[in-house]
Amino acid sequence: MADRNEKEKALIKEIGSLRQRVKELERCEEERKRTEEIFLDLFNATEEVVILMDREGIILGANKNAARLYVVPMERLPGTSIYDLIPSDRVKSSKGKVKTVLETRKPVRFEGKLEEKVFENWLYPVLYDGSEVQRIAIYVRDITERKRLEAILKQTEEKYRNIYENAIEGIFQIGPDGRFISANPSLAHIHGYDSPEELMKTAKTIASIYVNPDDHHRLMNVLFEQGAVQNYEAKMYRKDGSLQWISTNVRLERDGQGKTLYYEGTMMDITNRKMVEEALAESEARYRTAIENSNDPIAIIRGDKIQYVNRRFVEIFGYGEPEDVHGKPVLLVVHPDDRDKVITINQRRQRGEPVPSRYEFKGITKDGKVIYIEVSAASIVYRGTPEYLVYLRDITERKAAEEALSNERNRFRTLSENAPFGIIMVDKEGVFEYINPKFKELFGxxxxxxxxxxxxxxxxxxxxxxxxxxxxxxxxxxxSTRPGEKVPRTLPATCKDGTQKIIHFIPFRLATGEYIVTLEDITERIQAHEALVKSHQELEQLNRAKTKAVNHISHELKTPLSVIQGNIRLLKRKLKRLPIDANLQNIMETLERNLERLFGISKETDEIFRVSQELEAGALLDNLDRLWQRIEDLSDIPPDVRSHLDTLKAWLSQYLSGSAESFQSINLFPFVLDVLERVKQLSS
Known part of the structure; x- marks a missing residue:
């Protein structure tokens, strides 16, 4: 009877031990939930796009990130085809991936690029009753380090769940010889046996199932020294020879003389927990490595104190070690100008009030240098304490670039507002973004x-x-044009008051796809040019008339002068044999002198005619040069027009240099008019 009471006491004591173990399991479960909440908060701190669509690509639902990504109001997304939101050149490929999901009923992963960002896209089939794909879930997210941590988090959570769902303890009694005296079904199941009887029959001694015999020896030494051992972990063999981790709680039972009667305790399969611990340690190591080597500063804030910072945080704020800022107020790195702003946001976050997902503040480094910081933060619970995971980004260079861009825009606006010609800025859709005051003045x-x-x-x-x-x-x-290329055009344009002006248009294409067009009023210049051309033509006609008259006078004068000169020479030869009166001699000499003067006048008229011809040729060459300058930008000049102009310029150049053998005065005006008319048709 006494022995039975002792056994009942031992059993009650063991049950108490089991209750403590259950409490420990409950504590582990709570720790798992807290850990799960932390990882979920980290997951929610990232931005991603989620879309649910039907088999035809019609969107059934989406989150706000989808609306921001595709620049579409949230209320317009449901009912819209996903193919209307993606670039047209990717529609065919996207439909192919959707088809693969529908046929294979398996998810499809692919990466895509949008506005210089790389996204990871997942298409998940949504099955009903495990048969046909009814819907497809689309997840789009940035491929970042946080994504990798999220995947590890999910894997860790699954392992933890498996551990706690299968945590069943086995109860045993073992004699001094190491053989099982009793075992419950849970113990048999832990070691891979169908029943306790099979376990006790097959396993000769407890020592035989230890992978490392030294583990059993150490357990027994501690047991004999202390009388009980809690949570002793060792590797053991299962029935099939596989290895498992077992956590053992055991105590030594002695009789009144101190002789060992048996050992009793519990065993729990902790193989999954061991695996999870290893994976978790690896995950935490990778997570810490990722955080420590992030290009952006990262901090954990509790209240208004800094609890943790990474290497990059220390670098940008100019401190030596993370310990230099641990436990310090967050205002340590905030410029006095923005401290009220940061305090207000931090207090609102602590009260659970809405705060901006991102905001900027002016920071200050250890040596007093001002930098600009962009902040995004998420509330988390770590070890039961509310904290904030804060991501920071140094945007000082971006701020400087924005200021420089603003200054450039102001300078451009100042120049355009005071420009002596009209300016239009046109976007890629043809909408006028800006017109300057001169444009309004020109056209009304x-x-x-x-x-x-x-x-x-x-x-x-x-x-x-x-x-x-x-x-x-x-x-x-x-x-046809490329960025930076301009093709001027001159066209008549009608103003608001009905008047017409001749406008010189110069469109200029920017790399952004926008256009800047300058418009210059050249009406008066064209009118002055036409008046100048008309006056020039009249002067040319007068000059040709003069040249013709001089040529005619020279020609008509040479013939009678030659006849007179010949007759005077004959008369002089006949008078040589006769006595000549002095008066007659004087008359003859006077005739010869006057004749010489007339010949001199004839030569002068020839020279005048020659110079007039050269002046005509020079003026014509200048006109051709000006004409060539106006049409040389035209790429579609007919070859015969270009050939005529080149030949004419070459001939006139040869004539002016004296290499041409002869020159014949011709009327080139009709030819030039014909060329101008053809050029006008090309430029219109």
Whole structure:
């Protein structure tokens, strides 16, 4: 009877030990939940896009990140085709991936690029009753270090779940010889046996199932020294020879004389826990490595104190070691100008009130240097204490670039506002973003009256035929030009008051796809040029008339002078044999002198004629040069026109240099008019 009471006491004591173990398991479960909450908070701190669509690609639901990614209002996403949101050149490929998901009923992963960002895309089939794919879930996220940690977090959570779902303890009694006296079904199951009887029959001694015999020897030595051992862990063999980790609680039972009666205790399979601990240690090591080597500063804040910072945080704020800022107020790195702002946001976050997901503040380094910081933070619970995981980014260079860009924009606006010519800024869709005051002065329109290119063409070119030609020319320019290229055009444009002005257009294409167009009023210049050309033509006609008269006089004068000269010479030879009166001799000499003067006048008229010809040729060459300068930018000049101009310039150059054998005065005016008319047709 006494022996039975002792056994009952031992059993009650063992049950008490089991209760303590259950409490320990419950504590582990709570620790797992807290750890799970931490990892979930980390996961929620990242930004990702989630979309649910049907088999045809119609969106059934999406989160706010999807609306921000595709720049579409949230309320418009449901019912919209996903293929209308992605670039047209990727629609075919995307449909192929969706088809693969529908056929294989397996997820498809691929990476894509959008606005210089690389995204990881997952297409998950949504099955009903395990048969046909009814819907597809799309997850789009940045491929970052946090994604890798999220995957590890998920794996760790699954291992923890498996551990706690299968945590069943076995109860045993073992004699001094190491053989099992009794075992419960849980113990048999732990070691891979179908029943306790099979376990006790097959396993000769407890020592035989230890992988390392030294583990058993150490356990027995501690047991004899202390009388009990808690949570002793060792590797053991299962029935099939596989290895497992077992946690053992055992105590030594003695009789009244101190002789060992048996050992009794519990065993728990902790193989999964061991594996999870190893994976968790590896995960935490990788997570810490990722955090420590992040290019962005990272901190953990509790209240208003800094609990942890990574290497990059220390670097950008100029401190030597992380310990230099641990336990210090967050205002340590905040410039006095922005401390009230940071305090307000921090207090609102602690009260659970809404705060911006991202904000900026002016920071200050250890040596007093001002830097600009962008912050995003997430609330987490770590070891039961509310904390904030804070991601920071040094945006000092970006701020400087933004300020420089703002200054450049101000300078451009100042220049454009005071420019002596009109300026239009056109976006990629043809919308007028800006017109300067000179444009309004030239045409009388403001931006509301000509908001886009179509409205401008309609008002500036009211004639439908002319407008059609201008629009066709503009479209051709858009298709053929590259960024930085400009193709000037001169066209008549109608103003708001109905007047017409001749405008020199110079469109300039930017690398962003936008256009800057300058418009210069050259009406007076064209009119002055036409008046100058007309005066020049009249002077040329007078000059040709003069040249013709001089040539005629020279020709008509030479013939009679030659006859007179010949007769005087004959008369002198006949008078040599006769006595000559002095008066007659004087008359003859006077005739010869006057004749010489007339010949001199004839030579002078020849010289005048020659110089006039050279002046005509020089003026014509200048006109051809000016004509060539106006049309040399045209790439589609007919070859015969170019050949005529080149030949004419070469011949005139040869004549002026004296290498041409002869020159014949011709009327080139009709030819030049013909060339100008053909060039005008090309440029219109």
């Amino acid at each position: 329109y403001n931006l509301d009256e000509v908001p886009n290119g179509l409205e401008w063409f309609r008002k500036a070119f009211p004639d439908p035929k002319s407008r059609k030609e201008v629009i066709s020319t503009w479209i051709g320019y858009l298709r």
